[in-house]
Amino acid sequence: MKTMGALIWEPGTRSGWSVEEIEIDPPKSREVKIKLAASGICHSDDHVDTGDIPLDWAPIIGGHEGAGIIEEVGPHVTGFEVGDHVVLSFMPACGHCEKCNVGLTNLCTMGAGVLGGFAPDGTHRIHARGQGVGPFSYLGTFSPYVVVNIDSCVKIGKDIPLDKAALIGCGVPTGWGSSVYAADVQLGETVVVIGTGGVGMNAVQGAVHKGAKNVIAVDPVEFKRDQAKKFGATHTVNDLTQAAELVSDMTGGQGADKVLITVDVAHGELLNPAQEMVCRGGTLVVTSAAPVTQRDVPFDLFTFAMSGKRLQGTLYGSTNARRDIPLIADMYRRGEFKLDELVTKTYELEQVNEAITDMREGKNIRGVIMYDL
Ligand SMILES: NC(=O)c1ccc[n+]([C@@H]2O[C@H](COP(=O)([O-])OP(=O)(O)OC[C@H]3O[C@@H](n4cnc5c(N)ncnc54)[C@H](O)[C@@H]3O)[C@@H](O)[C@H]2O)c1
Numbered sequence: 001m002k003t004m005g006a007l008i009w010e011p012g013t014r015s016g017w018s019v020e021e022i023e024i025d026p027p028k029s030r031e032v033k034i035k036l037a038a039s040g041i042c043h044s045d046d047h048v049d050t051g052d053i054p055l056d057w058a059p060i061i062g063g064h065e066g067a068g069i070i071e072e073v074g075p076h077v078t079g080f081e082v083g084d085h086v087v088l089s090f091m092p093a094c095g096h097c098e099k100c101n102v103g104l105t106n107l108c109t110m111g112a113g114v115l116g117g118f119a120p121d122g123t124h125r126i127h128a129r130g131q132g133v134g135p136f137s138y139l140g141t142f143s144p145y146v147v148v149n150i151d152s153c154v155k156i157g158k159d160i161p162l163d164k165a166a167l168i169g170c171g172v173p174t175g176w177g178s179s180v181y182a183a184d185v186q187l188g189e190t191v192v193v194i195g196t197g198g199v200g201m202n203a204v205q206g207a208v209h210k211g212a213k214n215v216i217a218v219d220p221v222e223f224k225r226d227q228a229k230k231f232g233a234t235h236t237v238n239d240l241t242q243a244a245e246l247v248s249d250m251t252g253g254q255g256a257d258k259v260l261i262t263v264d265v266a267h268g269e270l271l272n273p274a275q276e277m278v279c280r281g282g283t284l285v286v287t288s289a290a291p292v293t294q295r296d297v298p299f300d301l302f303t304f305a306m307s308g309k310r311l312q313g314t315l316y317g318s319t320n321a322r323r324d325i326p327l328i329a330d331m332y333r334r335g336e337f338k339l340d341e342l343v344t345k346t347y348e349l350e351q352v353n354e355a356i357t358d359m360r361e362g363k364n365i366r367g368v369i370m371y372d373l
C-alpha cells in the first residue's frame, strides 16, 4: 500500500526529515500490519540526524514509539488477531534467546539488529524512490502504518487511549525502569535525576513509585523543572553545581543514594560530577545515549572504587516489555501513572521537523505525532 513516511536520506548531516510517499509491503511470516494512532518523538530519533548515532546506510524511516490497532495478520502469526490493540516495543523480544531465557528481554539477541537497516529477516518492508527503507528499531512509526514482527508487539487493553499508550513503547519504560530496576531505588532514598525530558520525567515517576524520600530533578529549562514537581520531584535545580550543593546539604555531606543521567546527549564530562554526588555504596545509572565514537571520559576511578560505588548502564530501563508495558498501562488505568501529562504538544506528520526543533529547544516533555485512527 502507499502511505506517507518521514525519512532521513543523509544520516548525520542534520538535513532533517523528508515527509514523502512510501510503499509498504503486506505482512510476511510472523508479521502484522498496524494502523497507528500516534508516534512519540524520542531524542534517539534525532541522534540519527545529528550523527550521535552514526548510520552508514540510508534511507531510514524514523520513529520507535507507537501504538495502534492490528489491521492485517501475516502467515504463522499466533497470539495476535485483527482488532488487537498493541504497543510497539522499541526493543523486540524473541522469547527464546539466551538473554530472553533469563528474563533480560531488553537485551534480546534479535534486538542487536534494530539499527541494521532491515526488517528482522534481513529484507525491506518499506520502499521509497525505488529503494529499500530501513526502519528505526524495526518499527518506523513516523508513518501512519507499520508492518512489523510480532516480537515487537505487546497487547494492551482496548480501554487505554492509544495515543498515550504510544509513549509506553520507549520513553516511559526507559525512564521509569531506570529508577525502578536499573537504580533499584529503595524506600526513603535520595535520588537525583539529571535531565527531565521524556525519559527523565519517567525516572522521576519511578523514583516516586519506589518511595524515594528526596527526588531532585536537574534541568536547565524552567518548564521542565516546573513539570518535574507535578511528577513528584521534591526539589528542582538548574545544574549539577546546584544539585551537588543541595545533595550535600540534605545528606550531611554523604551524597545521594542513586543518581541517574537522562540528559539529551551524555557527554563524558558529565560523568565525574555525577559520580561525585553519589554516596558511598550508591549507584550512578547512565540511560542517555552518548556520541557513539566517544571514548575518553575523565573519571576519578580511585574515589569511585574506594567508595564502593556502582556504575550501571541501562537499555530500555532494564524493563521486560511483555511484563512492564501492560503493568504501566494498568497503573495508568488506576490513576497511578501519569501518561496524559507527558504529552506537551501534538503534531501532524508533516510537522515532524518542527516537533524535533521544539524537542531540541526543550519545549516539550514529549511531542506526539497524531494519525487519523
Ligand atoms: N538507554 C535507552 O534505552 C534509551 C531509550 C530512550 C532514550 N534514550 C536516550 O535518553 C536520552 C534522553 O532522551 P529524551 O527523549 O528524554 O530527551 P529530551 O530531549 O526529551 O530530554 C532531555 C532533557 O535533558 C535536559 N538537559 C540537557 N542538558 C542537561 C544538563 N547538562 N543537565 C541537566 N539537564 C540537561 C534537557 O533540558 C531536556 O529536558 C537521550 O540520549 C536518548 O537517546 C536512551
Ligand SMILES: [Zn+2]
Pocket: 042, 043, 044, 045, 064, 065, 090, 170, 171
Ligand atoms: Zn526512544
Ligand SMILES: [Zn+2]
Pocket: 093, 094, 095, 096, 097, 098, 099, 100, 101, 105, 107, 108, 109, 110
Ligand atoms: Zn530474545
